[in-house]
Structures are given as C-alpha cells and as structure tokens.
Amino acid sequence: MPEKNLLKAERVAYILEQLQSRYPNPPIPLDHKDPYTLLVAVLLSAQCTDERVNKVTPSLWELADNPFDMAQQSVEDIQAIIRPCGLSPQKSKAIKKLSEILVADYAGVVPEDMDALETLPGVGHKTAGVVMAQAFGVPAFPVDTHIHRLAQRWGLTNGKNVAQTEKDLKRLFPEACWNDLHLQIIYYGRDFCTARGCDGTVCPICTTCYPNRKKPKLVKKP
Structure with missing residues (x-):
C-alpha cells in the first residue's frame, strides 16, 4: 500500500x-550588540542577505552604533556605507530618521513595544517582530x-x-x-x-x- x-x-x-x-x-543570524544595532541590521536585511548585512554593519557601527551618534550623521554618509545592501536611499533616510525619533521620544532607547516599533520609519511588522523576539525575548x-x-x-x-x-x-x-x-x-x-x-x-x-x-x-x- x-x-x-x-x-x-x-x-x-x-x-x-x-x-x-x-x-x-x-543562533540569531544578524550580528548585533544591543536592541538598536539589531533594529538597524534587520532594517538593512530587507531584500538583502544576512551575510551581506553582516559584512556592512561593522563599518556602520564605526560611524555610529547608537541613536545619539547616528542622528548626527548625514544621510549621504550612512548611504555610502550601506549601499551594498540595496535600497540604500530609502534605508539611509530611515536609519537617520528613526534614530532622531528614538532620541527625541524614547531617550535613545528602543521601545519594547510592537506598536511603537511599527511607527518608526522603515520598520514594518516583520522587522518589529524580529526585534521583539530576538532583542527582548517576547514571543513573536x-x-x-x-x-x-x-x-x-x-x-x-x-x-x-x-x-x-x-x-x-x-x-x-x-x-x-x-x-x-x-x-x-x-x-x-x-x-x-x-x-x-x-x-x-x-x-x-x-x-x-x-x-x-x-x-x-x-x-x-x-
């Protein structure tokens, strides 16, 4: 039978x-050291491989590895580093803007809240879910x-x-x-x-x- x-x-x-x-x-496939760097790495991974993101982020963290410093960078400088990840015009603007919002509204701390994360530029439902699960251990x-x-x-x-x-x-x-x-x-x-x-x-x-x-x-x- x-x-x-x-x-x-x-x-x-x-x-x-x-x-x-x-x-x-x-293991978490994207290299990071805290919720902020994970958030940026996940944003960069849209339509891009994790391997490529992991090659790009060390240079980005040298430029700025926290929202206070990133908010001070120009979109052009951010874009120059992340260009290999694709969609760099949109991603660089989103990284700078979300960093400014984190500084202005959240004292530089990534919110441990799904709805709040989804309001950040460049952060959709999937990205917010990854951060909730991998940075904060919240079931997603x-x-x-x-x-x-x-x-x-x-x-x-x-x-x-x-x-x-x-x-x-x-x-x-x-x-x-x-x-x-x-x-x-x-x-x-x-x-x-x-x-x-x-x-x-x-x-x-x-x-x-x-x-x-x-x-x-x-x-x-x-």
Whole structure:
C-alpha cells in the first residue's frame, strides 16, 4: 500500500520534532550588540542577505552604533556605507530618521513595544517582530518570504499573504517555541528547502509530510 500523506496535526508534530533536533539552539543570524544595532541590521536585511548585512554593519557601527551618534550623521554618509545592501536611499533616510525619533521620544532607547516599533520609519511588522523576539525575548512569529514559502509547502497555511501565514503558524505551534521556530524554519529552508532546490517534493520534511505528492507544490508569493 502506498504511504499516506500526514494529517495536519501529524505534520505539525513531525516538523517541530525535526526542526528542534536539527537546530536545538538556533543562533540569531544578524550580528548585533544591543536592541538598536539589531533594529538597524534587520532594517538593512530587507531584500538583502544576512551575510551581506553582516559584512556592512561593522563599518556602520564605526560611524555610529547608537541613536545619539547616528542622528548626527548625514544621510549621504550612512548611504555610502550601506549601499551594498540595496535600497540604500530609502534605508539611509530611515536609519537617520528613526534614530532622531528614538532620541527625541524614547531617550535613545528602543521601545519594547510592537506598536511603537511599527511607527518608526522603515520598520514594518516583520522587522518589529524580529526585534521583539530576538532583542527582548517576547514571543513573536516574524514571517519572511522563506517562512511563507515553506509553510505553504508543508500545508500549514493557504498562503494568501504573510499576515495570514503568521496567524496560521501562531495557531498551530505553542507560543513557547515561536521565537526559536521562526529561526529554525529559516535555517532549514536555507539548508534543505530552498526556493529552487526543493519544489515540495525533494527535502526530508516535504517528502515525509507528503509522500504521495507527485507534482511540484506551487506557492503564492506574499
């Protein structure tokens, strides 16, 4: 008899076990030293690899590694350093402006509040979630394009958009594991279930969850 595709509850349990065994203590991929430098690094990572961000930020921290000093820098000087990360005109303006706001409104301290973070220039819901999870340890489930893709391949969401994917994943997995899980999924995606390397029929999790899947799993882009 052919193997059966796993039911959703079985998929959730299997995925959680696999990810925790493969990545028991997932490191934060962006180099940083405090909430402010993490916030800037996450902002820079939009449409850019973490590896490239980590190559650029040491020079940026030499220029300024806190909102007080960054607010004093010109947009041009910031942009000259972060240009390799892409979207440098917008990102440099956002970094300077959010630094000015942190100094003026928050005494230079990154707020430990999701809503407050989302009001900062260049800081969307995903970026705010990463900062809440990785800087402050507050349960969050930031969903990027990689998590959005894998969640569809694994039958955990219908993939309408990243907001729906986040809602579905939060409902399926215990809150206590959210912060590690979003990193574990990213690492697994890089290692086994890449955009081109797996189409839903190649990697260990895809083939175990869906042994009867014959055609590539088409995913909806966010």
